[in-house]
Amino acid sequence: MIAKLLIANRGEIACRIIRTAREMGIATVAVYSDADAKALHVRQADEAVHIGPSPANESYLVGAKIIAAAKETGAEAIHPGYGFLSENADFAQAVIDAGQIWVGPKPASIRAMGLKDAAKTLMMEAGVPVTPGYLGKDQSVARLKAEADAIGYPVLIKAVAGGGGKGMRKVEQAADFEADLESCKREAKASFGNDEVLLEKWITSPRHIEVQVFGDSHGNVVHLFERDCSLQRRHQKVIEEAPAPGMDEATREDICAAAVRAAKAVDYEGAGTIEFIADASEGLCADRIFFMEMNTRLQVEHPVTEEITGVDLVEWQLRVASGEPIPLKQDELSINGWAIEARLYAEDPAKGFLPSIGRLSEFDLGFRGRIESGVDLGDEITLHYDPMIAKLVAKGRDRDHAISQLSAMLSRAEIWPVKTNVHFLLRCINDEEFRDADLDTGLIGRKSDDLTVPIKPTESELVVGALNLLMVQTRDQMGFPLLDANGVRDHRISDSAKLSPLFGFRLNSNPNRHIRLRADGGPAEVTLSEPLLGADEIDYSRYGASWSRLVGGAAHRFELVSIDERGTGQASAADGAILAPMPGKVIAVDVAEGDAVTAGQRLMVLEAMKMEHALTAPFEGVVTEFNASEGGQVQVEAVLAVVEAAEAD
Template sequence: MITKLLIANRGEIACRIIRTAREMGIATVAVYSDADARALHVRQADEAVHIGPSPAAESYLVGEKIIAAAQQTGAQAIHPGYGFLSENADFAQAVIGAGLIWVGPKPQSIRAMGLKDAAKKLMRAAGVPVTPGYEGEDQSAQRLKAEADAIGYPVLIKAVAGGGGKGMRKVDAAGDFGAALESCRREAKASFGNDEVLLEKWITSPRHIEVQVFGDSHGNVVHLFERDCSLQRRHQKVIEEAPAPGMDEATRAEICAAAVRAAKAVDYEGAGTIEFIADASEGLRADRIFFMEMNTRLQVEHPVTEEITGVDLVEWQLRVASGEPVPLKQEQLSINGHAIEARLYAEDPSSGFLPSTGPLEHLDFGPADRVETGVEEGGAVSPFYDPMIAKLVCYGADREEAIDALLEAVNGTEVWPVRTNAGFLSRALDSRAFRAGELDTGFIAAAGDDLIPSAEPSDAVWHVAARLATDDAFDQPLAGFRLNAPPRASIALASGSETRLIDLAAARAGTVAVEDGVPDFEETDTDDGPVVTGYLDGEEIVTFASGTAYRFSLAARGTGHASAADGAIVAPMPGKVIAVDVAEGDTVTAGQRLLVLEAMKMEHALTAPFDGTVTELAASAGAQVQVEAVLAVVEPVGE
């Protein structure tokens, strides 16, 4: 058995691996960049080694530094987690070549499944159903366009080395293909170092179903049933659950058997996931479920499988990597209950889901059954890495019970001043269609703004803020007092661009509780509405309603927000300018793309706010820019 393990990753997955390793009596070594010097995973590990500057390309993606850290500390094995180098066959081979144990599949298995086009050919040969498409070697734009025309629109362009929703574009019409291909290739090159793509027929009612598989060096392969990951936003998974809603036993048996065949076809060892796309237009049917790809690593959503099977997948990984067989046989595995997971991201739904980075001055995850996180109160969300703050996981005897538990946890989540998608998750979980299991990967896009919490606080939220604002810390005098009339008090508060004079008699329906000298309060919006909580943050008031945060201040202090109304195109977050489409003096139209900013692993197009002329251009391709930096100025027509 491994006795000392280096974890070649960061954040919540590093903390997750450390937890199991400690339970098994295995010593752990963390690695960290400049940005992570005080990170939670660094403090939780038995040892930690600094491996470079904050950008992942100079630290977590430099295999030589990670192997050197293992040798320096006497670690016997390296666990890659997920992301970063976890599916890099060359790194896996280098680890093995250095005389270390690689906690993962053999390099040749990673290579076999690493390129989606080659993997599909292999799966066809193994009798695994595959989505119609094109995986040819001719990567010319002309050939790809001709193949897309032959497949029929809509069609999906996918990076052959892709993952995590990167390097994917849906094309609805032939005229849009060229621009989509260019964007997809550029993102794929930046994310994976490979701009080759494949094409797939776009399925109109797709469900994303994946099967957890596990193999060992003794030729055994088992499955641990399926997960449903259909709730996605821009191809990024948001809510995952196990088992899949609407999956009957016959269909489950066929899809899981196909997953085992896929794993055996590449002589698979360790934890892996076979991902399928299902045409759910007539429910889940075995003859309408197609292989998409294999993830040759542990998945972000693995906790839901653990919850319904009672298995610790990280423990299995460490045992199998040590040469042991898979701990349980297929007949010993079963589904018990239902589990569901929500990914809590540092992003602002009311601002187009732009990433939100900075300090975590207030952090409370609510009553989740299980929280997987790599941050804590007093820490920070870095602009250098993925913006996921935590995974909130809940278990129930059935799906309804699990949803109710997760909804309560999401509604009770409080994060400030970093913005999160908690309010968005709350609306998704509580929607009629989701509760009814009416799912496909277009669910979020179809719901549109119905899932976006209001950026404006409700009356109940204003009342909570008013009550907290009258704490002695504000030293706010009473207003409206008369000798011959009942005393009345009011307070002027501001939130965003709105100012209200709040009558405290109307707001004081309950009592402000004080814990450890900090005023806190909760009030129900309506008899059936959300609970509103709040607290004082210096001379500001912060409130939460169903996971969404609202900030208030005394009206005299005021608030303000920058806008593009004056034609200034500002960076919405720190990032790198990867494309500049205009020059000074160019005439532009409203909505025309001016620049492309890459941040938090995603591309963000900055567009003209109105018809006009580019009078200033302060950005160039390749430049790093800070949040709110003015990148260009557009002067309106006629001025």
């Protein structure tokens, strides 16, 4: 058995591998970049080695540094996790050539499945069903157009070296083919250095079904049943579950047997996944499920397979890499219950899934279910890596029970001030079509507006936010708020010992006091009045000069703008403050201080994490303050401009 293992990765997968290795008595070595010097995987490992600057291409993607770290620490094996170098055949070979154990498939197996066209040809020879299409070497526009016409529209163009949704185009009609082909080849060349493409018939009701396979050096290959990963956003998985809804035993037997044939065709060792595309227009049926590709590594969604089979796939990887046979035979594996996983990302769905960074001042994912995370309270989410910060996995006796368990987990998540996709995930799993297992890969795209609409604070939440902010400003020497009779005093603490001092008070004067706030970065107004119903049931926490609500995954931030005792309803200039959504660079400036602007007019463009984000005027008015210049760097939530509303006629 391996005695010391180096994990050539970071984040939650590194922590996941460390956990199993520790249970097996295997010492662990972490590697880290500048940005990850204090990361959770570094803190959890027995040893850690610095491998370079923060950019991945200077650290985690430099194989020579990782192999050197293994030699330096005496680690005899390297586990690549997923992503980074996990499917790099040259790196796998370099590890083996250095005399270390590669915890993964043979380099030849990785290469065999690396190009989609060659892999499909190999699968056809092995008797694995593939999507109808064209795999030929003739890449002329005329030949590709003729093949697409023969297949019939819509047709899918795919880069042979593609992945992650890049180098893919759906062509609806013959007239669009040449333009879409040119665009696809250009993107493929830029992303993969290879502009060759293949053509596939477009599946009208596609479901993403994948089968977990496992092989060893003794010629054994087993499957651990299927997963459904149909809930996707731009070809990226969002929710995964096992087993697949609507999969009957006959279809399962056929598709899993095909997956085993696929693995045997490349002499596969270790954990791998055979991905299929299913035409679910008439339900799942073996003759409408086609090979798509093989991932020659552990998958992000492997926990759902572990939950229904009781197997630790990382343990199996380490045992097989040490030369042992697969621990269980095929007839010893069975499905028990249902499991579902949600990928929790540091991003803001209401702003086009813009990544969010910062320090996790609040990070509580509750205690139910299985949580796989690479961060902890107080850790920093940086610009440099994938924004996934955790996976939440729930198991139930059946699908409905598993979904309800996951919904409860997501509802209890409390994360601040980093924005997350928690409410997007909740909406996804509570969507009627998803609940009814009426699935296809386009579901999120069709319902994007409904699934991403921001959660607005309720009236009760706004009232409590306003009172909390007033209390910050008007505390006496005992720490309790005293608001005076004309508007600010003569509020008294409730006699009820059960209520927190923050919420247990009644308003005894001026029932028409107007408080203007900035709620979630936008203007809001409340009128304080008695009684304050339900306010004591709202969970608030104070951060700096603001108050934040942290309940059910929704984080609302309140900042005091103005107090108006007359109740005139005039807007404050600060209502129009334009805040930087994240650190970045100003790449375009369209207005100057003193300019009149209209609602929605672009003020400037901010570039952050390789994305452009236009900042616009919230309403018609005048730019009274402008604090940005083209080429300048800005910090998150910096006030870049202020728009004062135009007076009503």
